[in-house]
Amino acid sequence: MFKKALLRLLNAAQIPLDVDSNFEPNQLSQFRISVSEAAAMAGAPPVIIWEREVESLLHYKELIPRLEEALGKFSSRDSAEVIQPVRSTVPLQKHNGFLGLMPTYMENDGVLSTKLVCFYNRGAGSTLPSVSATVLLLDPESGHMKAVMDGEAITNMRTAGASAISAKLLMRHGAEVLAILGTGQQALSHYKAFTEMLSFKEVRVWNHRREGAEKFRRSVGGPVTVCGSVEEAVRGADVIVTVTRSIEPVLCGRWVKPGAHVAAVGACRPDWRELDDSLMKEAVVYADSREGAMAESGDVILSGVEVFAELGDVINGIKPAYREKTTVFKSLGMGVEDAVAANLVYEQWKAKAYKL
Numbered sequence: 001m002f003k004k005a006l007l008r009l010l011n012a013a014q015i016p017l018d019v020d021s022n023f024e025p026n027q028l029s030q031f032r033i034s035v036s037e038a039a040a041m042a043g044a045p046p047v048i049i050w051e052r053e054v055e056s057l058l059h060y061k062e063l064i065p066r067l068e069e070a071l072g073k074f075s076s077r078d079s080a081e082v083i084q085p086v087r088s089t090v091p092l093q094k095h096n097g098f099l100g101l102m103p104t105y106m107e108n109d110g111v112l113s114t115k116l117v118c119f120y121n122r123g124a125g126s127t128l129p130s131v132s133a134t135v136l137l138l139d140p141e142s143g144h145m146k147a148v149m150d151g152e153a154i155t156n157m158r159t160a161g162a163s164a165i166s167a168k169l170l171m172r173h174g175a176e177v178l179a180i181l182g183t184g185q186q187a188l189s190h191y192k193a194f195t196e197m198l199s200f201k202e203v204r205v206w207n208h209r210r211e212g213a214e215k216f217r218r219s220v221g222g223p224v225t226v227c228g229s230v231e232e233a234v235r236g237a238d239v240i241v242t243v244t245r246s247i248e249p250v251l252c253g254r255w256v257k258p259g260a261h262v263a264a265v266g267a268c269r270p271d272w273r274e275l276d277d278s279l280m281k282e283a284v285v286y287a288d289s290r291e292g293a294m295a296e297s298g299d300v301i302l303s304g305v306e307v308f309a310e311l312g313d314v315i316n317g318i319k320p321a322y323r324e325k326t327t328v329f330k331s332l333g334m335g336v337e338d339a340v341a342a343n344l345v346y347e348q349w350k351a352k353a354y355k356l
């Protein structure tokens, strides 16, 4: 079926083929033309890949190594590897939200993408999601849009994947207790990534509304302890994930065990906080992007601390991983993470389509 469609495309694009039509799509390389080039020349519409399919195509086992490589490439500051400006944001004041634009170009990998993400600080009664996103994947040579895909699953999984990498690199050896603060979409993806890729003896969760934490416990199925306070959840924890929509500190340094690792995912505006000053000042602070953290992280800006290193610096062996110290990974989210995740989804989609 796909082969026929491809032949129609090649025909429409008037690409001369002096071979019989009995070829496999991967033989296109003989003609020095890629599927996306053929599609671009034929003016083909982009492939549309929605949430369920993205979820079925994306797996942490494949995604996390790609993210790790991408974080390293980003921190090398080599423009042939990654060009990714700090996200531009447009306030949606009436709706208590922001539109973020996150373009990325990976020249060496031939990946060009942009994510459009709206994020909201919704009131308690709202049933709308806090994050709504779409990723556009383009052919860098022609500018042709190859794919439009759901960005929510990508955002949830690539964010959790980056946090899991931070824990792998920065948590103390033999870590046993994981605490998750917040029980929304990111909490679910973090639970999945952390329990799939790392191993913990105990997982504790806290939410500012207990019923939210109970619902989370029921939906993940695995063993989870619901805690009545942040202090109860984090006392003695080796790894703490903060995935709340709070704009004021929820996690205080005095409750955090020395040597614990904190993946701080919420509070992505310059005046929003999740962590208090004492924790920020006690910890060695790592970030996904130094520029991103200096521009967008209230925890970094308002505490006045320095970002010690990017995660990519640790991956590249340029900066040490202080596993024995208290560490904070301040995650803001990066376009390059979306780019590699979207590219992986597209590769998997093509592999599936070829088999049809």
Ligand SMILES: NC(=O)C1=CN([C@@H]2O[C@H](COP(=O)(O)OP(=O)(O)OC[C@H]3O[C@@H](n4cnc5c(N)ncnc54)[C@H](O)[C@@H]3O)[C@@H](O)[C@H]2O)C=CC1
Pocket: 119, 129, 130, 131, 155, 159, 182, 183, 184, 185, 186, 187, 207, 208, 209, 212, 243, 244, 245, 246, 247, 250, 265, 266, 267, 268, 331, 332, 333, 334
């Ligand atoms: N670093 C990154 O790459 C990304 C960060 N985020 C951020 O992560 C956070 C979580 O996102 P989602 O899970 O998608 O949102 P969500 O709305 O699904 O979950 C938010 C959780 O925070 C809780 N919450 C709401 N107000 C609170 C408050 N005042 N104090 C404590 N908890 C509160 C909610 O009950 C819920 O459990 C948000 O701040 C979002 O902006 C989201 C996507 C990517």
Ligand SMILES: O=C([O-])C1=[NH+]CCC1
Pocket: 100, 117, 119, 131, 155, 268, 332, 333, 334
């Ligand atoms: O990277 C991302 O997509 C986001 N970071 C904060 C809200 C959305």
